Structure formats: C-alpha cells, structure tokens
Amino acid sequence: MGTVNLVQLAKALGLSKSTVSKALKDSHETSAATKERVKAMAKELNYQPNPYASSLRKHKSKTIAVVMPQVDNNFLATAIKGIQMVAHQREYHVLLYLTYDDPEREKTIFNVLKSGRVDGIIISTVCTDDDMEHIKEITDLGVSVVFFDRICESFPTTKVTANDVESAFQAVEHLIQQGCKRIAYMYVLQNFSIGKRRLEGYVKALEKHNIPIDESLILRCDQDYEGNYQLLKSLLNGSNRPDGILSPVEKMAITAYYVCDELQLNIPNDVKIISFTCLSFASLLSPSLTTVVPPAYEMGEKVATLLMNSLEKKKYKLYNEEIHLPATIIERNSTRLL
Structure with missing residues (x-):
C-alpha cells in the first residue's frame, strides 16, 4: 500500500x-x-x-550523526540498535560515520558535519582528551554533542558509559573467588578513559585482596593482532604464567582462546578467562566464556534520548556530567571452579 x-x-x-x-x-x-x-x-x-517538512519550518534537519570507531564488535552494533530505536520513535534520521580508530578520519568527519546537515552528534571518540579542537569547533557552531563509551572526560557535555571501574573490579574479584592468584590484564585502549578505568578496577581488586601488582602481568596491547598474539603467547609460555586473565574487549578474549589452544593449555584448569563483551555466541565457545556484559542497548537508548530531549525541549540541557550504567557478569565455564 x-x-x-x-x-x-x-x-x-x-x-x-x-x-x-x-x-x-x-x-x-x-x-x-x-x-x-x-x-x-x-x-x-x-x-x-514528513519530518523534513516540519524540520524546514523549524530550521531543524531532524537528523543526528553517530560517529563510531567500528561496527564489527557486538557492543557497538547493539548500541546502534538502541540509538536507532529512539530515533525511529522520535522521527529522527540517523547518519552513521565510522572512523576505523583513525583520529584524522574523525576530524575529517567533523569538518563535513560543519555544513549544518545534522542537529546533534553522538560520538565514541578515537581522539585523546588533549585533541578535541574539532569537537569544540562544531559545538561553537551550536551543534549538540554527547559522548558514549569512549569519552573525553574533560569536555563539557553529557557522557554515557558503563560502570567500567566497578565492573572490572567485580570481574577480577570473581577470578580471585575462583582461586586465581596471578591475574593478567590485557591493557588495550591505553590512551582512553575506558581502558584506564578498567585498569583502575583491576588494580583496586588486587589491592583489596592484598595481591601485589605485577607489572609483567599487565600486557600493553594495541591494534596489531599478531603482535598481541605473540605477547600473550610469551606470557602464557613463561615461568610467570598467569592463572587468570581479564580481557577488556572481546577480540583479546578470542586471541587468548587461540593461544591456549596452541600451547595446549586447558581453560579453566590451567588458566581462567573473563572478558568484557556483548558477544552473542559466548555461551557456544568451548569452554563457554564468562562475560562482563555492558548494557549496550540501554546505553544507546540513553544517549539518544538525552540528545533528542536537548534538541526538542528547552528545559532539557546537556549538563557536564557522566552517567554510568551497570554491566552484568554472566558466569560460564571459562572461570569454573574445579
């Protein structure tokens, strides 16, 4: 019809x-x-x-931009669904831009958006806190910007994240309760608040349980898959092998599975693994993966609602605040107590 x-x-x-x-x-x-x-x-x-007709009368485009590093992980893909659902209900159009973890690409995207084609922007940034001039320039033009997941803590706007410190703390405490005493942390996103906060939770849990911080168990990883593989392989093949691993992203957890398979290490007998992830098939891995599940969909809904409220209603403003939504730990066989 x-x-x-x-x-x-x-x-x-x-x-x-x-x-x-x-x-x-x-x-x-x-x-x-x-x-x-x-x-x-x-x-x-x-x-x-017709959203365009009403938006022209109000000099609004009824369009928002979502700027993300990638969509090939389950967390960001799920967050987009939450954003899209709110946008559909509020009759907004969503333009999706991917930076592929490239700060220069993010700046180029913001230059394009200066043309006035969007009313607001949701961003998970790949730029560091001292490299925010491109975002300041567009907010100076009157475009509203909100952060989620990868945020700039010092930028004066609303930021929506998971409770990264608390959930990392709980993840490490879970490993300790399962008998782990040498727990490794695969430190990715080192220049971003999300990586630093999860490291903070890791450290706090060890300190609470009087376990010394061993710098050799903090693997400083990057975007190089092969390099990360060899780094973890060297650790798991060494004399100071950890008996537990916290992975802050799903890619590193899968890497850990591959390394254990090559070294013929049994999960969870030889090493227990827990990871932050929204991986839909975590329960189908062998062994099933214990996960810290950030509320991706809810974060998407929340950040979209806050942005659109600020665009439509004068009484709603984007305050300089951080909103932390709780993650959930789902225990499975990769951390099973023997």
Missing part, C-alpha cells in the same frame, strides 16, 4: 490541513471526536509524517 501526505489526508477528510495537523498532534484546540476520526483515517490511508 502507498502512503499519503498531510494535504491528501486533509482532502480525504474534508478538513483543513491545519485542523488535521492539530488533531495528529493531539492539540487541545481540536475535539476528541475529530482527533479520533483523523487518526482512524490516517491509519486507513497509511499516512506517514
């Missing part, structure tokens, strides 16, 4: 366009009977509102 616009709907009802518009918006200026009649006909004729 095709769709009709506001003019066609008004003609079918024999009412003015203004009356139909007010009825659809549930205005007090129209009677309950008129509202009911208009909404019934709108449903029957498959009326679809």
